[in-house]
Amino acid sequence: xxxxxxxxxxxxxxxxxxxxxxxxxxxxxxxxxxxxxxxxxxxxxxxxxxxxxxxxxxxxxxxxxxxxxxxxxxxxxxxxxxxxxxxxxxxxxxxxxxxxxxxxxxxxxxxxxxxxxxxxxxxxxxxxxxxxxxxxxxxxxxxxxxxxxxxxxxxxxxxxxxxxxxxxxxxxxxxxxxxxxxxxxxxxxxxxxxxxxxxxxxxxxxxxxxxxxxxxxxxxxxxxxxxxxxxxxxxxxxxxxxxxxxxxxxxxxxxxxxxxxxxxxxxxxxxxxxxxxxxxxxxxxxxxxxxxxxxxxxxxxxxxxxxxxxxxxxxxxxxxxxxxxxx
Amino acid sequence: xxxxxxxxxxxxxxxxxxxxxxxxxxxxxxxxxxxxxxxxxxxxxxxxxxxxxxxxxxxxxxxxxxxxxxxxxxxxxxxxxxxxxxxxxxxxxxxxxxxxxxxxxxxxxxxxxxxxxxxxxxxxxxxxxxxxxxxxxxxxxxxxxxxxxxxxxxxxxxxxxxxxxxxxxxxxxxxxxxxxxxxxxxxxxxxxxxxxxxxxxxxxxxxxxxxxxxxxxxxxxxxxxxxxxxxxxxxxxxxxxxxxxxxxxxxxxxxxxxxxxxxxxxxxxxxxxxxxxxxxxxxxxxxxxxxxxxxxxxxxxxxxxxxxxxxxxxxxxxxxxxxxxxx
Amino acid sequence: xxxxxxxxxxxxxxxxxxxxxxxxxxxxxxxxxxxxxxxxxxxxxxxxxxxxxxxxxxxxxxxxxxxxxxxxxxxxxxxxxxxxxxxxxxxxxxxxxxxxxxxxxxxxxxxxxxxxxxxxxxxxxxxxxxxxxxxxxxxxxxxxxxxxxxxxxxxxxxxxxxxxxxxxxxxxxxxxxxxxxxxxxxxxxxxxxxxxxxxxxxxxxxxxxxxxxxxxxxxxxxxxxxxxxxxxxxxxxxxxxxxxxxxxxxxxxxxxxxxxxxxxxxxxxxxxxxxxxxxxxxxxxxxxxxxxxxxxxxxxxxxxxxxxxxxxxxxxxxxxxxxxxxx
Numbered sequence: 001x002x003x004x005x006x007x008x009x010x011x012x013x014x015x016x017x018x019x020x021x022x023x024x025x026x027x028x029x030x031x032x033x034x035x036x037x038x039x040x041x042x043x044x045x046x047x048x049x050x051x052x053x054x055x056x057x058x059x060x061x062x063x064x065x066x067x068x069x070x071x072x073x074x075x076x077x078x079x080x081x082x083x084x085x086x087x088x089x090x091x092x093x094x095x096x097x098x099x100x101x102x103x104x105x106x107x108x109x110x111x112x113x114x115x116x117x118x119x120x121x122x123x124x125x126x127x128x129x130x131x132x133x134x135x136x137x138x139x140x141x142x143x144x145x146x147x148x149x150x151x152x153x154x155x156x157x158x159x160x161x162x163x164x165x166x167x168x169x170x171x172x173x174x175x176x177x178x179x180x181x182x183x184x185x186x187x188x189x190x191x192x193x194x195x196x197x198x199x200x201x202x203x204x205x206x207x208x209x210x211x212x213x214x215x216x217x218x219x220x221x222x223x224x225x226x227x228x229x230x231x232x233x234x235x236x237x238x239x240x241x242x243x244x245x246x247x248x249x250x251x252x253x254x255x256x257x258x259x260x261x262x263x264x265x266x267x268x269x270x271x272x273x274x275x276x277x278x279x280x281x282x283x284x285x286x287x288x289x290x291x292x293x294x295x296x297x298x299x300x301x302x303x304x305x306x307x308x309x310x311x312x313x314x315x316x317x318x319x320x321x322x323x324x325x326x327x
Numbered sequence: 328x329x330x331x332x333x334x335x336x337x338x339x340x341x342x343x344x345x346x347x348x349x350x351x352x353x354x355x356x357x358x359x360x361x362x363x364x365x366x367x368x369x370x371x372x373x374x375x376x377x378x379x380x381x382x383x384x385x386x387x388x389x390x391x392x393x394x395x396x397x398x399x400x401x402x403x404x405x406x407x408x409x410x411x412x413x414x415x416x417x418x419x420x421x422x423x424x425x426x427x428x429x430x431x432x433x434x435x436x437x438x439x440x441x442x443x444x445x446x447x448x449x450x451x452x453x454x455x456x457x458x459x460x461x462x463x464x465x466x467x468x469x470x471x472x473x474x475x476x477x478x479x480x481x482x483x484x485x486x487x488x489x490x491x492x493x494x495x496x497x498x499x500x501x502x503x504x505x506x507x508x509x510x511x512x513x514x515x516x517x518x519x520x521x522x523x524x525x526x527x528x529x530x531x532x533x534x535x536x537x538x539x540x541x542x543x544x545x546x547x548x549x550x551x552x553x554x555x556x557x558x559x560x561x562x563x564x565x566x567x568x569x570x571x572x573x574x575x576x577x578x579x580x581x582x583x584x585x586x587x588x589x590x591x592x593x594x595x596x597x598x599x600x601x602x603x604x605x606x607x608x609x610x611x612x613x614x615x616x617x618x619x620x621x622x623x624x625x626x627x628x629x630x631x632x633x634x635x636x637x638x639x640x641x642x643x644x645x646x647x648x649x650x651x652x653x654x
Numbered sequence: 655x656x657x658x659x660x661x662x663x664x665x666x667x668x669x670x671x672x673x674x675x676x677x678x679x680x681x682x683x684x685x686x687x688x689x690x691x692x693x694x695x696x697x698x699x700x701x702x703x704x705x706x707x708x709x710x711x712x713x714x715x716x717x718x719x720x721x722x723x724x725x726x727x728x729x730x731x732x733x734x735x736x737x738x739x740x741x742x743x744x745x746x747x748x749x750x751x752x753x754x755x756x757x758x759x760x761x762x763x764x765x766x767x768x769x770x771x772x773x774x775x776x777x778x779x780x781x782x783x784x785x786x787x788x789x790x791x792x793x794x795x796x797x798x799x800x801x802x803x804x805x806x807x808x809x810x811x812x813x814x815x816x817x818x819x820x821x822x823x824x825x826x827x828x829x830x831x832x833x834x835x836x837x838x839x840x841x842x843x844x845x846x847x848x849x850x851x852x853x854x855x856x857x858x859x860x861x862x863x864x865x866x867x868x869x870x871x872x873x874x875x876x877x878x879x880x881x882x883x884x885x886x887x888x889x890x891x892x893x894x895x896x897x898x899x900x901x902x903x904x905x906x907x908x909x910x911x912x913x914x915x916x917x918x919x920x921x922x923x924x925x926x927x928x929x930x931x932x933x934x935x936x937x938x939x940x941x942x943x944x945x946x947x948x949x950x951x952x953x954x955x956x957x958x959x960x961x962x963x964x965x966x967x968x969x970x971x972x973x974x975x976x977x978x979x980x981x
Contacts, residue, residue, distance in 0.1 A: 075649075076598075076602075076646075076647035076648075076649055076650070077647055077648040077649040078646055078647065078648075079646070079648075108564075108565070115608065115609070115612070118605065119605070119609055122605070122639060122640060122643045123639055123643070124643075125642070125643030125644075125646040125647065126638070126639040126640070126642035126643040128646065129461060129642045129643065129645065129646065130461065130642060133460060133461075148616070149612065149613055149616040150612060150616070151616075152499070152615070152616035152617075152619045152620055153565075153612045153613070153615035153616040153619065154501060154615075155499040155500060155501060155502060155615070155618075155619035155622075156502060156562075156565075156567055156568075156571075156615035156618060156619060157502070157562075157565035157566050157567055157615060158502050158503045158504035158505065158565075158566030158567065158568070159504060159564075159565055159566030160565065160566070161501065162501055169498035169499055169500065169623075170498065296498060296623040297498075297499060297619070297620060297623065298498070298499060298500075
């Protein structure tokens with residue numbers, strides 16, 4: 001067996017159980033990196049450190065979720081390349097953090113997390129088959145669907161208790177401008193936007209996530225920061241509530257859209273940059289819409305706005321002959 | 328003309344009007360059997376007897392619905408094999424029972440039932456075309472969509488009156504454990520879970536449905552009973568309300584998932600059994616989620632949880648190389 | 655350069671900037687015609703006159719929306735034939751009118767309209783790719799999704815103010831028969847049904863829309879009038895509220911279904927006429943259902959019922975061997 005460091009993570013050869021373990025660890029870290037579309041173990045490691053900086057509970061949740069969903073993929077004999085690239089890890093990571101963010105961390109909750117993380121592997125495989133017809137990626141759709149189902153179900157299950165972070169169910173109504181946006185709103189909102197991708201907050205965590213991205217791809221890191229800023233500015237311009245802007249709520253979906261369309265799927269050009277900007281602006285509007293649409297159910301928008309916008313912009317792109325896919 | 332009994336129902340040859348009538352009757356019975364995925368007239372007949380045991384109204388509704396949707400398929404010149412196998416009957420049966428379960432049986436309601444049953448034939452054809460891209464079956468999705476549309480529409484139609492069985496519209500909220508599960512809860516819940524597949528209740532009806540399944544396929548009958556039990560146990564473990572568990576509400580979708588994944592679509596193996604068990608457990612969670620998601624509309628979950636879970640698990644299966652499709 | 659009048663609009667040849675402008679104008683008018691599935695500039699012009707007859711604001715909105723979405727398609731280098739046929743205009747037209755119908759026409763609203771109209775071009779391209787798998791048209795789905803997203807988002811944006819035309823969010827409940835249908839209900843409802851396709855009302859506007867259709871296709875004009883009448887009669891028979899019937903609310907989706915299935919996609923025959931009638935009747939039921947389903951969000955049904963019904967009936971049609979597609 002030999003293990004060496006490649007430019008994106010561990011390069012493992014050989015068949016022994018130690019090689020297996022090293023390969024599995026690498027797949028778990030890549031799974032964490034894939035949350036921001038980076039097939040890169042170093043990025044995943046920095047994301048994990050960023051999460052632990054903010055909360056040990058969520059750090060553990062991320063590890064458990066990624067491990068369970070990756071292990072489920074191995075047990076079900078998914079094609080090894082896909083497992084190694086972390087494609088069956090990132091949804092499990094997000095499902096686990098989301099459930100522990102919105103539910104009290106009791107024993108039954110952890111069992112529920114394991115079931116949901118394993119389920120996310122099946123949903124991922126199903127989404128891969130669904131979306132391959134149009135040659136678009138599944139993105140974090142498996143996380144969104146799995147988490148919404150497992151959170152909604154708690155309304156019928158008396159032994160699972162939600163934290164008060166879950167939005168209260170209510171009917172959407174028009175709103176007035178609330179609070180004043182200051183420089184501190186912008187700075188905190190900028191980095192919280194990155195941190196919120198993993199349900200975290202705080203400038204330190206946001207900076208660590210940005211570092212992880214920059215290590216993997218400078219273009220992705222830059223796109224993420226510009227995406228967070230764009231989402232924040234659109235929300236400000238439209239008159240969104242200041243606390244929501246500061247919390248990064250309008251940023252994290254725009255971060256992901258900016259990475260996907262600005263740094264992953266298209267070759268760089270003026271047209272593709274403008275296209276990514278249009279998508280990033282639209283993502284902030286779609287976030288507001290999804291958040292309102294889920295209000296009667298008391299459910300959070302999660303990364304559904306990112307998924308919807310990037311699907312639409314990728315589906316549309318072959319008809320736009322000025323855009324060129326990344327090689 | 329000749330009519331003889333084959334192992335799955337009538338085998339009709341010849342062209343006379345009596346042969347036509349016998350063939351149509353056989354298609355209607357197979358349509359009733361297909362509600363539990365059995366292309367088997369004897370199963371359909373036992374299901375029909377089970378329904379009549381519980382309620383003459385629902386027995387008539389089942390006959391009318393299956394007849395109308397099957398006749399619509401013949402009028403529109405659907406490929407005869409599909410009609411004969413009952414593929415254009417089961418959604419009509421369920422639509423008719425559902426509308427008469429939730430609406431007062433007045434004259435206009437019966438006209439509405441005929442329109443909906445005929446409509447379910449068009450929805451079935453559309454779903455067959457949609458799902459053939461991925462080579463997955465339409466399941467009872469046409470029933471679910473048609474019934475939800477025709478029930479929702481009643482909110483705007485003053486001449487159709489709902490019974491008090493329809494859930495009251497409300498916002499989902501967290502719940503506490505309610506009632507104590509006893510042995511009688513488990514026994515009644517087990518058979519009500521089967522009976523609820525046709526919106527019925529009672530141990531006698533449940534036993535007749537189980538008999539119908541066993542006649543058609545012992546594996547399907549066993550899967551159905553285990554599915555009902557699994558759904559019930561998951562609900563109990565998670566702290567669902569005792570009356571809901573006793574009524575079979577957490578069972579009927581798990582029954583259908585267990586039949587589909589445990590006895591129809593996969594070759595039997597340890598992996599496929601574990602896969603079916605995971606799906607059956609998940610179905611109980613998805614039932615809770617769908618039930619909560621439809622609460623603001625005051626709509627029942629119907630068999631949507633079964634449809635969603637089986638679609639996901641079938642879509643995913645080609646990527647799991649340890650699973651083998653049934654021959 | 656030469657510009658001459660063909661049977662469906664301008665026929666432009668040559669490359670100069672005047673030819674470009676004439677071609678663009680023609681594409682805008684065809685875009686307005688495509689709202690009722692007519693690739694015909696004269697129809698589009700009559701529709702535009704009909705809108706201006708009712709309201710200058712909505713006339714301007716229609717022009718701005720069609721222009722922005724058509725220009726976006728040109729900038730993104732969509733295949734010229736599709737742009738010229740108005741396929742990238744009709745959704746922009748409807749999005750713009752809808753946003754100005756439901757939001758106060760302030761400066762920010764117009765910026766929002768431009769963003770939404772440009773976005774509708776991307777959604778249209780995405781829908782074309784999605785639906786081409788089944789060879790069904792995108793219809794007005796891009797308008798529906800874009801408008802719902804941009805309207806829902808206002809619940810989070812304090813600087814956009816809705817007019818009181820937007821339905822109040824509430825839980826759907828059963829209703830009683832309200833008001834008495836008279837001859838004036840039927841006459842006004844008939845023409846309002848046509849006018850409502852563009853969110854307008856009034857007999858004059860309805861008549862101008864009918865004229866536009868008749869100029870383009872007598873069969874389409876007749877189908878539209880019969881469609882409006884059918885929707886109205888179904889609503890009356892089911893006990894819908896008289897003011898809703900008079901306003902054309904139950905008509906405009908049936909108008910579009912009748913045009914699509916009665917005059918565009920099928921060769922005329924007794925079977926296809928009966929099929930179109932079944933679809934038109936069903937559209938009134940689906941309108942009631944969609945309207946109730948969107949009530950908790952306080953959102954209007956728009957033309958979603960038309961889109962859903964026509965998709966289902968077109969998807970299903972290849973399995974019905976008695977139906978023949980239009981040549």
